[in-house]
Amino acid sequence: MGDQKPARRSTTMIDIARAAGVSKSTVSLVLKGSDLVKADTRQRVEAAIERLGYVYNRGAANLRASSSSFVGMVISDLTNPFFAELAVGIENALYQLGFVPILANTNEDVERQAYVLRSLREHNVAGIIMSPARGADAWALANQLPATMPTIITMRRIPGSPFPYIGPDNRAGSREAVAHLLRLGHRRVGYLGGDEKITTQQERAAGWQDALAAAGIPYDPDLMFPAPPTRDGGRDAMERALAMARPPTAVFCYNDIVAMGATRALSMRGLAPGRDVAVIGFDDIAEAEHNAPPLTTVNADTREMGARCAESLTRLIRGEDPAGLSFAGRTRLIVRESCGAARLERKAS
């Protein structure tokens, strides 16, 4: 009876030290690759490590070092392919930089966000990369995250927050997209989808207006069709647009998901996206090029942006000044079929 399983303590540096006939300090030096240890001592230690199957305990090291190798990765909606791509970019870079991501999917819920931020702090993360949930504001955030916590805000700004922001240049990106539509001859260009509470929406809508203004087209508020940033939202917004007395001949969409909904609404009405109504999206998610028809969209190099978040965060962690770390990424327009450019070019030739 009893104690056949002797509590199974895992093997530690001290066990290795004993096995190799050295002190724990020497084992520590070997582990760090210090050149202070003699070659054959090193070998004896390494042999012992191998033999006993020792695994380094980073938690214990962190306790002493007080700064851990964990980074909180707070994502507003992992189910959205755009954010999944971003997460993969962050994750990859983090491992490369010697950190390890703790995932928290807030599902656009600010309460859940508050909860996970607390949890991350308890787990002593070295820093946090966060795409804020819809409706997160600077004031609430200030109570949840001390300004001393290295933090990068990504993809959606939080006005008034002191943390660096990294994201695409939404305004320039949509300006270029809408300018492209105008160049194709469109004069009534609608804007589909988006939630006013998100800065991304404000920026993309501003770019749309910029392009219109630059072409001398007066702003018509009736051409703005707000909708949830989902496929159904896009479908619905497109329906509303088509129901107008004078529907737009082209639409620029908040993102690719909305654009996919819009193209679907058109197809179901027997209209051909790109021929009857031009459609452009934003984000260039992987699905965009497989849409029917393939989506013209604005690429922001999401994965690269994720990597940049990770890299900038490590700088913050090392104590670099947050001031220089904000960044707006260049975008580029990917012309496929949904905007009708190909057709127009054929016609011209």
Place this chain on the structure above:
Amino acid sequence: MGDQKPARRSTTMIDIARAAGVSKSTVSLVLKGSDLVKADTRQRVEAAIERLGYVYNRGAANLRASSSSFVGMVISDLTNPFFAELAVGIENALYQLGFVPILANTNEDVERQAYVLRSLREHNVAGIIMSPARGADAWALANQLPATMPTIITMRRIPGSPFPYIGPDNRAGSREAVAHLLRLGHRRVGYLGGDEKITTQQERAAGWQDALAAAGIPYDPDLMFPAPPTRDGGRDAMERALAMARPPTAVFCYNDIVAMGATRALSMRGLAPGRDVAVIGFDDIAEAEHNAPPLTTVNADTREMGARCAESLTRLIRGEDPAGLSFAGRTRLIVRESCGAARLERKAS
């Protein structure tokens, strides 16, 4: 000069104890909600915690407890909406159970998988939930994960591995889907996509053959079209199927992504999926119902499956016997338009 920043040690239980005029042990008891402390002592301590903005350091606690609150979540491809959904299910349940997920995306690379498994062990995770990368085998895994590490394998089996497996009942699911096609009158039912190295593929193909056999249709190996489990793979496989002398009149696909590629290939040829060729997928990813046409597919309640992984892992961690923990989830066929059932029903009435 110098030391204007006095190293900024964070406030600890000892600081709280001093501030409240009690011992650290008492603070610890308060934190655990023990009823051994007198009410007004508790209040003094809680006030001090509030006042000093104390944050519990779980890492330090884990060091002593030797079992941490971290769980490794190893995902083969987060970019795949199916796995993103799974990850969200796992993540959510994990937080509810008091654990915190460390994310590792292996990107189907067994070397990266080996690397992250080591890293997770170093970070002293309490357990691991893993959807193995393509090509992971039991032998290699045995060297990377001790059998004592609580581990759940999900979505793809590793034959010969001692760890519990949780996933959908692939064979029954595809049997039902193919039976549905046969019931609609099809006699030449192809199988599109999938990688022989993944058990999922073997199981789904077996279900296809089961249904054929049950209907007395001899197995025709020419109707099997292997392809990478991507949209392009599905397109390509569909093209190959159509190029046959006697093409199949219906295809069952390895997963929804492949099925979406297949429907696209049909549309681009001017054929109508569901009318000219019936198509069924597997997984019921969110995109499936927004496909053109909406995909008939096999739902396996991915998110729920993720939650079950988390729940079973905590049982393993608590020392429960792994033997009873394997689980094959019920699937159900979601009939939409791509299989042509709606049309047939209209015709019949």
Place this chain on the structure above:
DNA sequence: CCGCACAATAGGAACGTTCCAATCACGGCG
């Protein structure tokens, strides 16, 4: 031949918790 510099290794405190054993105050009971 001694002391010394230097390379190599060892010892111990510290990190922030947990948990066990010990202490203390207090009242009731024999």
Place this chain on the structure above:
DNA sequence: CGCCGTGATTGGAACGTTCCTATTGTGCGG
């Protein structure tokens, strides 16, 4: 009136590292 049980609280060792400060051994110059 002293003893003891009980409720409340405390001190200290332990967890597995790091890092600073010894301590040891060795060859060499004076």
